[in-house]
Amino acid sequence: MRMWARKLKQISAVVLMIAAVGVFFLIFAAIVIAILVKGLPGLSLDLVTKLPESGLYLGGGGGVLNAIVGSLLVGFGATVLALSVSLPLVLFINLYLRRGARLAEAVRFSLDVLWGVPSIVYGACGVAVMLAVGMRGSLLAAVVVVALIEVPILSRAFDEVVRLVPRELDEAVLSLGASLRTLAFRVVLRAVLPGLVTAALLAFGRGIGDAAAVMLVAGYQDGIPANPLEPVATLPLAIFFLVSTPGAQARGYAAGMVLVLLIVFFSLFSRYVGKRLSSHRIGD
Amino acid sequence: MPGRAALRRASFASPRSLLDSGERALLGTLACALVLLPFVIGGGLLMAARGLLATKTVAELFAPDSWNPMRGRITYLPFLIGTLWVTGLAVLIALPLSLAVAVYASEYAPRRFGAVLKPAVDVVAGLPSVIFGLWGVALIVPVTGYNILAAAFVLAVMIMPIIIQIAMEVFSAVPPSLREAAFALGATRFEVVNRVVLKKSRPGLVAASVLALARAFGETLAVMMVIGGAQKGRLPQGPLDQADTLPTLIANRYGEMSSVPLVSESLLGAAFILFLVVVGFTLVSRVVLARVKRGME
CATH class of the missing domain: 1.10.3720.10 (MetI-like)
Structure with a gap:
């Protein structure tokens, strides 16, 4: 092939790629700008500090405090529950089993599969169980189902960090006569704490953003649940209902802004905490 | 890693080994439960839907019809x-x-x-x-x-x-x-x-x-x-x-x-x-x- 033809191909490929990069950043900017432009007019102090009054969805007064608190409750409960499964699980497969153990590989594979299962399927499972035992949509059901969604996210992120801990550390600790429990929960856990916090906040972000599963199992109410067996509202669903209602669209976008701000806040917070906690970090 | 296995064996007779083996069994059960979870989800959904297959054939479920x-x-x-x-x-x-x-x-x-x-x-x-x-x-x-x-x-x-x-x-x-x-x-x-x-x-x-x-x-x-x-x-x-x-x-x-x-x-x-x-x-x-x-x- 002639040299100029090859050069031409080279140049046009670069132009096309830069165009693609431009489109990607344009989409990214469009998401931010659309939420800002559409959300700002509907944003008010009432929106985040008041419970819905009658007719909020028809353009009446009140806010979505019930949904904000509900999302935080579901996200927090689910993350604590997921943490109490993921933390021992990941330490077990990394430290109690020998390297490359079948069980450890099976757990990782299962986590991969569970990670891919869509939220709506977890929700359907939850509904199936609830119908069988005659339970209605509740905060408790939402916490359990969202915890199931979070376990693979949290475990996989935590596993990546624990795997990076140098093996020499195990030998040094065990040769001092410490038990595996001491090694896992007092030495390694301390070394990977920043990674654990980041993983937990990642899962928390997924938890408060989840909509499909929560829609099926959480029910919905205009108040804040007084006990775990009451139904609970969440922010994504409140946004969905508001935007689907012609008179309340502006508030839907504003509530969307609140959700994005919450998620951005928690992801910045996780970075900050990660840095603060990294004083115990070993190796890199 | 022969080093860790040997260390574990060496501490086998100690009094706390009983506690350790209980904890091991507990954690092992947790790990096995997680491996089984996808099967439980899939199997459970299939069981829950089996009433449908009693009234319809698989071909009917994917036939061009309306949803009613x-x-x-x-x-x-x-x-x-x-x-x-x-x-x-x-x-x-x-x-x-x-x-x-x-x-x-x-x-x-x-x-x-x-x-x-x-x-x-x-x-x-x-x-x-x-x-x-x-x-x-x-x-x-x-x-x-x-x-x-x-x-x-x-x-x-x-x-x-x-x-x-x-x-x-x-x-x-x-x-x-x-x-x-x-x-x-x-x-x-x-x-x-x-x-x-x-x-x-x-x-x-x-x-x-x-x-x-x-x-x-x-x-x-x-x-x-x-x-x-x-x-x-x-x-x-x-x-x-x-x-x-x-x-x-x-x-x-x-x-x-x-x-x-x-x-x-x-x-x-x-x-x-x-x-x-x-x-x-x-x-x-x-x-x-x-x-x-x-x-x-």
Whole structure:
């Protein structure tokens, strides 16, 4: 092939790629700008500090405090529950089993599969169980189902960090006569704490953003649940209902802004905490 | 690691070994339970839906019919076709764009570009689906209307981060020596990318797209917000038609689960189909990806 033809191909490929990069950043900017432009007019102090009054969805007064608190409750409960499964699980497969153990590989594979299962399927499972035992949509059901969604996210992120801990550390600790429990929960856990916090906040972000599963199992109410067996509202669903209602669209976008701000806040917070906690970090 | 095994054996006789073995059994049970969980989910959904198979054959469940459980008419076909339209179009839109971005970032651009791109991709990947739905309602729907195309655009944006992230990993697994050899033969950068890097990463890129497809297949709320919905499960005629997908079928009708006969069984059956397809996709892509990484090391 002639040299100029090859050069031409080279140049046009670069132009096309830069165009693609431009489109990607344009989409990214469009998401931010659309939420800002559409959300700002509907944003008010009432929106985040008041419970819905009658007719909020028809353009009446009140806010979505019930949904904000509900999302935080579901996200927090689910993350604590997921943490109490993921933390021992990941330490077990990394430290109690020998390297490359079948069980450890099976757990990782299962986590991969569970990670891919869509939220709506977890929700359907939850509904199936609830119908069988005659339970209605509740905060408790939402916490359990969202915890199931979070376990693979949290475990996989935590596993990546624990795997990076140098093996020499195990030998040094065990040769001092410490038990595996001491090694896992007092030495390694301390070394990977920043990674654990980041993983937990990642899962928390997924938890408060989840909509499909929560829609099926959480029910919905205009108040804040007084006990775990009451139904609970969440922010994504409140946004969905508001935007689907012609008179309340502006508030839907504003509530969307609140959700994005919450998620951005928690992801910045996780970075900050990660840095603060990294004083115990070993190796890199 | 003989060292740790030996150490463990040496402490076997100590008084605390009893406590240790109890704790080991407990943790082992937890791990086994997690391995069994996918089987429990799949098996449980199938069991819950088995009443449907007692009244309908599999062929009837995928026959061109309308959705009217009140009259005992149940078919998955319109929803399956809706899902295929939406996910297929989404991957068609997202794949070339994402690949171009990934190739540019890993083969052409200076390192600094990656430092800008990665956080942007992470942010988009971390946004909840309702935000993509909002974006779709605000910017896509005014142009396209509520239909399959709008849902495909929204989904395309949602899966772009997945494809970009995995594609960049796959590209970085291609040994630099291969690129250097091609450069040494006088190839231009485009030729190196086209004939060496892309060729070598093809299986990995297929896996990335399959994983993205799996993600799109199960997406619910964002799709629900822009796709419009089909009346009585009419078969979608084209990309400009309104439709329903398997996930939106479940999300729209779960309220009828305890009141209308067979709805519970048929919705849990839809969840089972979703589970099966998504798990299949995930398994295939993970196996291919693991093989690709091992083969290149």
